[in-house]
Amino acid sequence: MVASQENGDGSTRPWGHYEILQESSSHKVKAIHVLPGKRLSYQRHERRSEHWFIVKGSAEVTLDGVIRHLEPGDTVDIPKRALHRIANSGSEELLFVEVQTGTYFGEDDIERVEDDFGR
DSSP, X not given: OOOBOOXXXXXXXXXXXXXXXXXXXXXXXXXXXXXXXOBOOEEEOSSEEXXXXXXXXXXXXXXXXXXXXXXTTOEEEEXXXXXXXXXXXXXXXXXXXXXXXXXXXXXXXXXXXXXXXXX
């Protein structure tokens, strides 16, 4: 298993960055780093579900309008088509591992409902 960073569509985002740890036709695993005070888009995916494991930092997760606070060791399952977002609610970097399963893992399988960065 070799970690890689995508250069085609980039791994750096306005909220932080990610690294691909592993990918195959059945799954993709990422390490996602979120800067303090930043959050990802409120979004959904048509062709994949996700499982998040908090490694470091404090997270505020919104899943279909319900907000949960997560700490290291906590997990959350995100079904296909569920609206979701994660925010770094702490003062240090948030690190979580995302395991995607489904039929397609491209970055274009994102429907953004709300985005702090105008994407």
